[in-house]
Amino acid sequence: SAVISQKPSRDICQRGTSLTIQCQVDSQVTMMFWYRQQPGQSLTLIATANQGSEATYESGFVIDKFPISRPNLTFSTLTVSNMSPEDSSIYLCSVGFATSGRWETQYFGPGTRLLVL
Amino acid sequence: DQQVKQNSPSLSVQEGRISILNCDYTNSMFDYFLWYKKYPAEGPTFLISISSIKDKNEDGRFTVFLNKSAKHLSLHIVPSQPGDSAVYFCAASAGGTSYGKLTFGQGTILTVHP
Numbered sequence: 001s002a003v004i005s006q007k008p009s010r011d012i013c014q015r016g017t018s019l020t021i022q023c024q025v026d027s028q029v030t031m032m033f034w035y036r037q038q039p040g041q042s043l044t045l046i047a048t049a050n051q052g053s054e055a056t057y058e059s060g061f062v063i064d065k066f067p068i069s070r071p072n073l074t075f076s077t078l079t080v081s082n083m084s085p086e087d088s089s090i091y092l093c094s095v096g097f098a099t100s101g102r103w104e105t106q107y108f109g110p111g112t113r114l115l116v117l
Numbered sequence: 118d119q120q121v122k123q124n125s126p127s128l129s130v131q132e133g134r135i136s137i138l139n140c141d142y143t144n145s146m147f148d149y150f151l152w153y154k155k156y157p158a159e160g161p162t163f164l165i166s167i168s169s170i171k172d173k174n175e176d177g178r179f180t181v182f183l184n185k186s187a188k189h190l191s192l193h194i195v196p197s198q199p200g201d202s203a204v205y206f207c208a209a210s211a212g213g214t215s216y217g218k219l220t221f222g223q224g225t226i227l228t229v230h231p
Contacts, residue, residue, distance in 0.1 A: 108161045110160045
């Protein structure tokens with residue numbers, strides 16, 4: 001496993017502004033992911049953060065709205081751009097470790113709780 | 118399209134008894150399944166996983182059962198403890214081009230009463 005930290009832990013933002021969330025891991029990892037959990041909903045994958053190349057976005061999520069950086073194997077950022085109240089969610093980063101050759105065992109950070117007014 | 122479903126929003130169990138949490142899936146390409154526990158204000162914590170080549174995996178008080186023909190998995194917690202009270206999510210992965218992508222269920226709130 002790994003120790004994963006996120007900053008900020010929570011924030012209240014005005015609509016139309018942007019917020020950048022940081023994810024730091026205490027060891028080098030290959031796979032990093034960003035998820036969103038809207039109020040009362042399950043976790044939804046936003047994108048896979050690829051080191052040295054552009055992130056891979058899931059259906060319904062676009063780079064202009066959720067730009068992601070991954071400058072090295074221990075750090076990633078997710079920006080929520082031009083925010084609206086519908087962006088109020090918990091945003092979580094996760095890292096993937098191989099288990100019997102598979103990457104699916106993911107470990108999550110504590111999350112960033114975002115409220116957009 | 119909810120590919121992973123947890124039909125019970127909540128479950129209440131007495132301390133010491135068995136807790137059984139259920140999960141159904143529709144995508145026959147899923148071949149790896151995981152259970153996570155989530156406390157308020159924390160990220161999900163990995164509990165246990167199972168590959169589709171198995172039908173059972175055990176880790177201490179936690180056992181996951183997989184019934185591929187029914188596209189159903191369950192998590193058994195024996196004996197249940199008050200500290201187990203949390204939201205439990207099942208998740209699934211398809212491998213291949215979906216490598217590393219987890220699809221989560223809606224979660225089940227487990228309450229274990231002393």
